[in-house]
Amino acid sequence: MVFSINQDVLLDTLNVIQRGLPVKTPLPVLNGIKLEVFEDHLVFTASNTDIAIQTIVSDESLVITSPGKAVIPGRYFIEIMRKIVSNRVEISLIENKMMVIKADRSEFKLRVMEAEDYPDVDFLDLGKPIVLEAKTLKAIIKETNYATSQYEKRPILTGVNLKHEDDKLYCVATDSYRLSQKILPLSHDYESFNIVIPNRSLDELSRTLDSINEEVSMFINPNKVLFKFRNILFQTRLLDGVYPDTLRIIPKEFPIIVKFNKEELLKAVERVSVLSPREKDNNYNIVKLNIRPDYIVEVSSTNNEVGDAVEEIVPADDVVGPIIKIAFNSKNLTDALKAFNSNEVTINFAGEIKPFVIKGELDPDMLHLILPLRIE
Amino acid sequence: MVFSINQDVLLDTLNVIQRGLPVKTPLPVLNGIKLEVFEDHLVFTASNTDIAIQTIVSDESLVITSPGKAVIPGRYFIEIMRKIVSNRVEISLIENKMMVIKADRSEFKLRVMEAEDYPDVDFLDLGKPIVLEAKTLKAIIKETNYATSQYEKRPILTGVNLKHEDDKLYCVATDSYRLSQKILPLSHDYESFNIVIPNRSLDELSRTLDSINEEVSMFINPNKVLFKFRNILFQTRLLDGVYPDTLRIIPKEFPIIVKFNKEELLKAVERVSVLSPREKDNNYNIVKLNIRPDYIVEVSSTNNEVGDAVEEIVPADDVVGPIIKIAFNSKNLTDALKAFNSNEVTINFAGEIKPFVIKGELDPDMLHLILPLRIE
Numbered sequence: 001m002v003f004s005i006n007q008d009v010l011l012d013t014l015n016v017i018q019r020g021l022p023v024k025t026p027l028p029v030l031n032g033i034k035l036e037v038f039e040d041h042l043v044f045t046a047s048n049t050d051i052a053i054q055t056i057v058s059d060e061s062l063v064i065t066s067p068g069k070a071v072i073p074g075r076y077f078i079e080i081m082r083k084i085v086s087n088r089v090e091i092s093l094i095e096n097k098m099m100v101i102k103a104d105r106s107e108f109k110l111r112v113m114e115a116e117d118y119p120d121v122d123f124l125d126l127g128k129p130i131v132l133e134a135k136t137l138k139a140i141i142k143e144t145n146y147a148t149s150q151y152e153k154r155p156i157l158t159g160v161n162l163k164h165e166d167d168k169l170y171c172v173a174t175d176s177y178r179l180s181q182k183i184l185p186l187s188h189d190y191e192s193f194n195i196v197i198p199n200r201s202l203d204e205l206s207r208t209l210d211s212i213n214e215e216v217s218m219f220i221n222p223n224k225v226l227f228k229f230r231n232i233l234f235q236t237r238l239l240d241g242v243y244p245d246t247l248r249i250i251p252k253e254f255p256i257i258v259k260f261n262k263e264e265l266l267k268a269v270e271r272v273s274v275l276s277p278r279e280k281d282n283n284y285n286i287v288k289l290n291i292r293p294d295y296i297v298e299v300s301s302t303n304n305e306v307g308d309a310v311e312e313i314v315p316a317d318d319v320v321g322p323i324i325k326i327a328f329n330s331k332n333l334t335d336a337l338k339a340f341n342s343n344e345v346t347i348n349f350a351g352e353i354k355p356f357v358i359k360g361e362l363d364p365d366m367l368h369l370i371l372p373l374r375i376e
Numbered sequence: 377m378v379f380s381i382n383q384d385v386l387l388d389t390l391n392v393i394q395r396g397l398p399v400k401t402p403l404p405v406l407n408g409i410k411l412e413v414f415e416d417h418l419v420f421t422a423s424n425t426d427i428a429i430q431t432i433v434s435d436e437s438l439v440i441t442s443p444g445k446a447v448i449p450g451r452y453f454i455e456i457m458r459k460i461v462s463n464r465v466e467i468s469l470i471e472n473k474m475m476v477i478k479a480d481r482s483e484f485k486l487r488v489m490e491a492e493d494y495p496d497v498d499f500l501d502l503g504k505p506i507v508l509e510a511k512t513l514k515a516i517i518k519e520t521n522y523a524t525s526q527y528e529k530r531p532i533l534t535g536v537n538l539k540h541e542d543d544k545l546y547c548v549a550t551d552s553y554r555l556s557q558k559i560l561p562l563s564h565d566y567e568s569f570n571i572v573i574p575n576r577s578l579d580e581l582s583r584t585l586d587s588i589n590e591e592v593s594m595f596i597n598p599n600k601v602l603f604k605f606r607n608i609l610f611q612t613r614l615l616d617g618v619y620p621d622t623l624r625i626i627p628k629e630f631p632i633i634v635k636f637n638k639e640e641l642l643k644a645v646e647r648v649s650v651l652s653p654r655e656k657d658n659n660y661n662i663v664k665l666n667i668r669p670d671y672i673v674e675v676s677s678t679n680n681e682v683g684d685a686v687e688e689i690v691p692a693d694d695v696v697g698p699i700i701k702i703a704f705n706s707k708n709l710t711d712a713l714k715a716f717n718s719n720e721v722t723i724n725f726a727g728e729i730k731p732f733v734i735k736g737e738l739d740p741d742m743l744h745l746i747l748p749l750r751i752e
Contacts, residue, residue: 076651105644106647106688107687274484306487307474307485309456313481
């Protein structure tokens with residue numbers, strides 16, 4: 001194996017590949033990146049228990065003198081590439097044992113492992129993929145993933161449910177205290193599916209999509225889903241189990257509707273949250289919202305040890321319906337508000353002990369729901 | 377107590393005062409900030425076991441309606457001030473039990489403690505102070521503090537030694553593996569002194585001096601030193617004990633002198649350090665420096681498990697003296713290089729097992745010394 005390539009091209013591909021490296025693994029070979037040098041292109045592969053990533057490099061700066069393959073120490077190789085200041089780097093293999101990296105006046109030698117020792121990773125891109133714009137996929141992740149559960153008590157809730165049914169793509173996440181739902185049109189030419197993608201995989205996918213603006217092809221396989229874009233294959237395992245039917249917990253009738261300036265509401269809730277009682281067990285920051293008879297909205301919090309906070313908000317439009325007093329975890333509201341693109345949001349109340357729903361004019365396909373807390 | 381003031385003025389003073397709040401304290405009242413409102417000014421005080429800070433506020437935006445005093449919950453008060461978006465804030469006290477903060481449409485109430493419960497803090501500004509430019513004091517801290525010991529084994533080494541003797545101010549720090557020394561002229565009109573200031577206090581002082589460009593008055597008292605600048609009093613305890621005589625460990629003769637471009641040397645050492653063996657016990661990143669017979673300098677590292685790295689550096693000037701091979705902790709060299717303003721530095725070698733000394737043309741008053749490591 002001998003090849004040379006522009007350093008920034010190599011670094012770009014490593015910045016993608018590193019998302020597939022395990023944080024911790026009982027299988028040392030997975031700490032490595034599998035590098036295969038063919039006649040006219042390179043293939044990099046990294047994988048952990050959740051994710052497998054492969055990139056194919058056939059950049060015009062690439063000059064391949066002889067093919068070969070090896071598993072190279074992942075984090076060391078990446079750290080070296082980040083620290084090198086050189087236009088080109090030359091990489092070669094000595095006796096399948098040492099990789100030599102030459103750049104400017106530096107020379108690094110890294111012990112490698114046999115490519116044969118790397119577990120087989122199948123990237124399954126057969127069948128007809130679902131094609132989505134990268135920005136649509138990024139929006140789905142941003143707007144739903146935050147509402148997944150961070151705890152393993154109900155594993156199925158640690159992922160986002162994507163369901164294709166009746167020309168629609170339903171994207172839902174819930175930790176059973178809050179819910180985020182985005183519904184997009186999706187042609188019935190595609191087969192119907194119902195999958196749950198782990199939240200951590202979606203975080204990594206979102207970062208990998210950061211600078212991507214083209215289309216993404218999504219191949220759904222048993223237990224796995226593969227995203228294919230540019231020169232990248234990103235595959236993640238799916239969560240086992242049946243995702244709960246969440247549509248039925250969304251109230252149908254909302255006797256009280258209040259419109260807010262999103263930033264004003266967000267900042268007010270963040271300010272009064274400073275004095276929210278912090279219960280370590282459930283990380284609740286309890287904030288109360290009170291629609292007064294004069295239709296001014298009060299958000300407030302009380303901390304018996306420290307003090308209390310109250311702030312008045314003038315709604316952005318006439319309040320519809322009777323007055324109400326409701327309490328909730330402030331983080332559930334601020335997280336939801338941050339997911340909106342709209343400057344104005346409406347909060348739709350079904351009653352003091354029923355879930356309330358947030359919608360935004362610029363986000364017609366999106367709905368966020370929060371369960372209130374019962375307080376004395 | 378009733379007063380109002382511009383929010384940014386209050387926030388500026390709180391950003392200084394917070395450096396005096398304890399991270400942890402057995403004395404709950406110290407988590408508070410003592411606020412005293414006089415006829416025409418405010419006094420804020422915070423203190424912990426190391427540091428005490430006081431600021432006096434008599435800004436033109438300040439309107440005092442009635443005096444008073446209380447101890448207010450420090451971190452809550454600061455967090456509230458940071459989140460408020462309002463031109464002015466109004467602060468008042470209800471029955472010496474609750475402080476009310478009004479800003480725009482928000483109102484916060486915080487439980488306060490009695491000012492009498494706050495321990496007395498004496499800020500001793502008697503006698504003739506040593507007057508230094510803030511930028512000089514900041515430079516002393518930046519160039520020496522990094523070399524102090526982070527371990528409590530020899531407590532005296534966790535501080536910077538400031539010694540006034542023979543018209544000179546000697547500033548020295550060492551962790552017994554490296555040493556930083558800065559010598560400045562200081563008039564013999566000042567009394568001589570020999571003190572050791574804790575490194576953490578200097579870190580906080582440096583941050584407090586961040587935006588300060590005026591003169592700083594330094595009052596040296598038994599066990600304490602007080603820095604007075606602008607409207608701020610910053611007092612810290614001193615370390616007990618006798619600082620070691622470090623001058624005698626600095627070699628006098630340097631048979632080998634090599635001049636380097638600082639950035640080139642720094643980056644090369646950082647690159648080869650990627651493969652330095654990491655010993656957790658002493659945090660050594662061993663790097664070797666080798667002056668070859670052709671007077672090219674090689675820096676290198678070897679990691680038995682991963683591989684090795686070598687980089688060539690062409691010295692910035694003719695090498696004086698015989699060839700040499702020396703090993704050292706790379707962090708000691710990179711920390712030292714970062715303290716220099718000079719673009720070119722000379723490394724002065726006294727021998728393979730003797731300390732070597734780094735100097736810079738633009739930093740004539742500064743000297744950094746590093747002990748080599750013995751390797752096989």
